[in-house]
Amino acid sequence: MTGWTRVEGPALRFPYDNVDTDQLIPARFMSTPRSEGYGKYFLHDHPDRDTLNGATILIAGRNFGCGSSREAAVYALADFGIRAVLAPSFGDIFAANAVNNGLLPAAMDPEDIASLEGTLTVDLETCTVGGRPFRLDPAARDKLVNGWDDIDLTLSRLQQIETFTRQYHGTIPWSIPTQGDTR
């Protein structure tokens, strides 16, 4: 994943609340390999989909990305060309998936969101878009800026994990599943 600090582009409005991941990508497309591109499935069944062509920034309603854990919803947004979603709130799993794919879930006050239009600049240094502030967990911000990969970070701590695991399984041996198939 490549890190980024600033993105500029057209912001388009998709002003619905509770846009769920089943709308962002209908389930019937999810057996496709990512390499084929998921942009064509983005909001596939929604009548307003074509009004969003060319958007870099999506201005959305509350609880955006609620529903399933499907990361394919983020793939669809990213492959469509969206780099940031501005909304009053996000589904928790969606927001985590977004950050893991370099997509910014920017939580903003509805009044600030209402004032935004046209071509905007998103700035992760100042946590602003079009001069208005957005909320983002500092850990998520660092990850987006640096393009960090969690697996690399974790594998560098392998020794610490091994030590913990030995101790944990020593204290709580019953947590290891028995050989259920042999009973």
Place this chain on the structure above:
Amino acid sequence: MTTLFDKVWDRHEILRRDDGVSLIFVDRHLVHEGSHHAFRKLAERNLPVKRADLTFGVTDHYAPTRPGPVPDNIRGMLSGLLENCAKHGIRCFGPDDPRQGIVHVIGPEQGLTLPGLTINCGDSHTSTHGAFGAIAFGIGASEVAHVLATQTLWQKRPPVMRLTVDGDLAPGVTAKDIALGWIARLGTGGAQGHAVEYAGSAVRAMSMEARMTLCNLSIEGGARSGMVAPDETTFAYLQGRPFAPAGAAWEQACDDWRALASDDDARFSRDIRIDAAEIAPLVTWGTSPEDALPITGTVPERTDRTAEALAYMGLTPGRPLAGTPVDQVFIGSCTNGRIEDLRAAAAVLSGRTAKVPGLVSPGSAAVKKRAEEEGLAQIFTDAGLTWAASGCSMCVGMNGDTVEAGKRCASTTNRNFRGRQGQGARTHLMSPAMAAAAAVAGALTDVRPMLEGRT
């Protein structure tokens, strides 16, 4: 002062960074056909699975439920999981395995789900396993790949919200109604950013199946996880399950589990109370689980907030919800596909005939077998419903079990999102008993009169 959630979290925290993010050890990782993105990420980096012994696979999302040819893309999804599991030495319950079923049904059923564990799966309804006093939550493909590679997850400890349900549930009212009730009250973002602990006398009185339904729907209220403190009901359910501890280990585990409860003086970031006696059977009218009303209610007025949903659902404002004709019913899913759910539906359908077609898909092969032995399957087929094999089926429509555009389905599932059960499908969520009643009436209807004189 410590909550149940924090007790379980603390024993799994490997380290905490300065920015407040913790590295958490994962006790159980469950994978399914949809995990293909994560396995591909692993393959791209040529990484092995760190703990195959703590990882379990099952076919459910794309599992065929009826005989006949299986389309190539679905066959590919099934074989893809089997191949990935075989390659990495992961035990997998495939289509022909008697242990196959919906991942959130078979985890508990096989004794893989235990109190005090951390359980993850690339599926948002992983919250179900919290019914046993585990921290269980759904993760995306990047996180699935991370767990496969490291058996850990980076997470920020969430604040805990307690939801206390006291009092007795009236006949015909279930855990599904409690869940839809609190989600309607707080909204689908109501518990966002929180872990939920369910407490109170009504929860203590619940069976494990009912607690699973309650925890399952936590995500529909915005909470990534929901949990219930383990008790004798939990232990009785687990004892003797294939993968549960046995012998001396069982005794040791039970001793440990008895300490897994929130302290009396534990502090919760939010505290919500619900009176069980005030809850009626609920149905949803709109396209979000928060759009739920008592069956005795009327379709809401058209406002800026409701207009889209009413148009999609084809409902007339001001009309009673009861009497709304349905085209079909679906009974099943990780929310309501367990044996107790099937018994509740069969109790309504016994000796009656369905006016509309319906599909009954048991939550697992074991539930299917048991329902057949108990005569429930016969009741469903005698009523005119289709008895199918187990899988996610018509809850998510990935295996081809879908509702046609414009058709209205009374469904025991978890999401009434637009297009969830198929493009243009109209979903009304409700309990298994209410779905059975809708089948008999051919319309949304109050199940309670149908239960008079029956248990």
